[in-house]
Amino acid sequence: MTTHIPWPVPEPDLPTGTHPALAAAALGAAGAYDRARRRHTRTELAETRGTGADGTPTMLVDEIVEEAIADAARTHGVNLLSEEAGFIDNGSALTLVTDPVDGSANAASGVPLSCFAGVVTDDGRPVEALTCWLDTGRVWRAVAGEPVPYRTSGRTRLDGAAISVLRPGPHARDVWWRVVERAERIRILSTTCLEAVLVAEGSIDAFADVGGDVHRIVDLAAAMLTVPAAGGAVLDAFGRPLEIDPDLSRRWSGIVAATPELAEEIAAAVRG
Incomplete structure (x- = not known):
């Protein structure tokens, strides 16, 4: 090192x-x-x-x-x-x-x-x-308002999906397993913004913080514009609105997915 x-x-x-x-x-x-x-x-x-x-x-x-x-x-x-x-x-x-x-x-x-x-x-x-x-x-x-040259995979179900996740904290391990056991392929890359654009271009089906409340708005802001333009969805696992806010103490459990249906299914799995 x-x-x-x-x-x-x-x-x-x-x-x-x-x-x-x-x-x-x-x-x-x-x-x-x-x-x-x-x-x-x-x-x-x-x-x-x-x-x-x-x-x-x-x-x-x-x-x-x-x-x-x-x-x-x-x-x-x-x-x-x-x-x-x-x-x-x-x-x-x-x-x-x-x-x-x-x-x-x-x-x-x-x-x-x-x-x-x-x-x-x-x-x-x-x-x-x-x-x-x-x-x-x-x-x-x-x-905003313009097409992008890439599309998500279009996957709508968690079962069999290729997803990227954050490493779980001690309090979220049961939730983490509840989500990942249904997926076909799991990756932990430790870079939310890059993983979000991989969803946008269809390389992976979804990315999620499985209930850890790790994300600040700076982690999700680019995805909030890019991913929906490619057919996907960005939301908080617990339904809290994602807002551009200078208060960086606010936290979310962001989910970035190929479709709104997949995002909601992952959120439901996080909530149990």
Whole structure:
């Protein structure tokens, strides 16, 4: 763990027409992550630097990448709501809602499963979402009211599904088993935002936090725009509304599924 991560981080393959603030944030995140990997060892990247606005530990890798995103937001004159810094008011009706490094532990250790996810909101209404798989530069984009070039698998039943889940906490193990025993294939990738776009493009049928109340709105904001545009659904297992809210102490048990029917069936299994 004392060694550096040897391979470079590619520049995101941004679609033409991406909102300038969102594009700058994605480019800034990838560039900062690349520099961080060249300058710091795995152990250093994973060092705890404090507690973020969401109440969870901030790693050095989080801090470095978020600084670049904050610079992008400031340059483009938009507000920022981010996992570590919380809400930064730059006097705009537009706010960039971001998870700077989703899958921080993966990013720090060199597991190539982490991403930047961001949404531009206009007075709280999501208008454009972008998710970038940092180790590949691959990007998924969605614009409110416009079609997307991918579709979910269309699966409607949990039995036989391929699903991705968060690791269960001690209080949720029975619930976790109740869900996963019905699926055909289970994966634990530890990166919600990336797993959500894999649902959107049909690579997996669903992703779920099985009752752990782990998710902040920054974890789910991009999926809330991207996945429904591809035919899927995003909801909370306990029926709480998903809202763009600067209060990062709020938590949800997010379910991202190929269809509303599958999302509701997983939610019912979580609730027992």
